[in-house]
Amino acid sequence: MLHEIQYTTDESLFQYLTKGDEKAFDVLFLKYYPSLCAYARQFVEYDDGQEIVQDVMVWLWENREMHTFEISPKSYLFKAVKNRCLTLISRNEIKQRIVNTLYDDQQLRYEDPDFYIVEELSRKIEEALQRLPNSYREAFEMNRFQHLTYGEIASQLNVSSKTVDYRIQQALKLLRVDLRDYLPILLAII
Template sequence: MHEQTDIEREWLIKLSRGDGSVFRELFDHYHPFVYSFALRMTESDPIAKDVVQDVFVKIWVNRESLHAIENLPAYLNRMTRNLVLNGMKRRAHEESLIRDLFPAGNERNSTEDATLAKELEALLHRAIDHLPGQQQKVYRLGRMKGLKHEDIAEQLQISRETVKKHMMAAVRSVKDYLQEHGGPIGLLAICLLKLYR
């Protein structure tokens, strides 16, 4: 059985007290673990990335109660498994989604999750809207539509190297915007952006 390490205990206590700076450390340390576990279960890179996002959004939403966790890897493992299984149920039984995901008593957390997801999306859209024209086009095609650099270059009639430069500049600008205007939610958004490099 995993023995809770001092650093894990410290992360959880600090985060439960509202110290958002440790969230990035926790995310950097554990998101490969969550991703690889989700990938093994789903055999799908996009779904595994969505699961990672859901796991860490829930960690953030429930941060005040994290100090009570005694085995962080087991907690993450269980949450990942539940989210994957719930996702499978959702695809198979759309009408029972609410009952499967949010049994009685969890309405508050489900509402917080949905609210946070909307805030993250709105913040990211504001960051993208602040990009210069060509950077914005490259970013939207690459990050939001999933096109490869070659396809973006062809669509915009520019070189692959130019696409790469625009993308690097856009990612840097988006992160700067999130850091400057997002507060704690910006920190969460920056961490989640790492999933979609």
């Protein structure tokens, strides 16, 4: 009964709260939780509002010794909830802008006809390379993709530089024949 009399005003609740009185915190929580959730609902979804109110109340309890209120405790709680709601809204807007930017970039990429041409051409080149005899393909890839000289390739493959030259020339001839329909497209893109 004595505690109930002591908790009649918000100021007394907050005084006991700052001293670590758990009962005062429980009374404060039960008193304001529903109205703070309803207030938060004006700004954010119900679930987000509940989470924000719970965060504010937990923060209030964990930092109870540091509180000196320049405004009424009730006003403090509502202001804290509003500020956290606005912070959440701001974060969500930033996330949405990032998502929109990424989506727009992807849309532009896929709407660009060159994207599909390059994809198709890359696939055709890979298929043509796979059809080359292994010795031609190996020499060609070492030269064009690994940027090795004929001499470096020759020493790795234990063949002469002339053999490397011949294999690369033969690979180029076969690729020209295999990709003849795509050469105009390749030249247009480059």
